[in-house]
Amino acid sequence: MTSLQMEKMAGIARLPLLIAGIVVGILLWGSFNWALEMTNTEKFCISCHEMEENVYQEYQETGHFSNRTGVRATCPDCHVPREWIHKVVRKIRATNELYHKLVGTIDTPEKFEANRLELAMHVWKTMKETDSRECRNCHDFDSMDLEKQEPRAADRHEEAMDEGKTCIDCHKGITHHLPEGWEEAARAAGLQD
């Protein structure tokens, strides 16, 4: 065989490999995204009793769970970014949560309450950094009719637009109960309006 022929043969042999590679790639990619989506449902979030017993119960009393118009914001709507890359970063960070799940850091309501301020501060800090990105997936100052709000809301929103404040500066504890001393702690960390 000439070297040319040999190269040709090798090329033909590589073709199925390439196809197999593409197929496996699609499968992996698909299952990766499938896993991403599976873990991005409210059902998954509250399959942990830590979440079901504490935050889920409180959330059910709020306007984001049930309201006049029937639009619901679920846990991942507020806690997981929508853009793919931010979502993956958040999921990788969640491995830390798995670790704490295993060692039982918050496995009783008492332990949860004791750690709540720290957990809340994490969320506030992240939301401040992202300019409340997840809130803005649904809410937008531009589509808010201030005329229709109570003056105490409209006044503050006008100010927020003018001064570039972000939702979480003012809207803490809208879905979950607040831990004792939250206001002092948030103010000390520069997270409170």
Add this chain to the structure above:
Amino acid sequence: MKNTIFTTTATVFMLLLLPGTLAAGVESLRGPLPLDAPAKIFPAKKQQKAEGGFERGWKQQPPQIPHEIDKDRISLRENTCLKCHSKENHEKEKAPEVGESHYVDRTGKKLTKISQRRWFCNQCHVPQVDAQPLVGTTFEPLPQK
């Protein structure tokens, strides 16, 4: 013999009448409904709001609440009314500060934090609906000097 017959009949009669007379005198506020039946539903009333607040009936009256409070929570750990009405926040929220009296304990000592006696705001302050009073009143406040 005659006597016994008489007393027995009388007693039976009275026992028969007893539940009737009791029921006629006292009626439950739910009306004559069986215990497990749902009570009568009254039409829901919209809350009244008043920009600038409601007028007080007399000087020391706890003012009525002129805005929604359904999203507020008061518990041992949190009191969301204070997000707007506390010393620190009332100015930027353009909300009236809680009265001076809310920082005084029962011995008259001034406190830096809200007095425990004033923690549960809706014990004294309540929102309003436009409803007919169940009981009339002829109350008039003392003339303001």
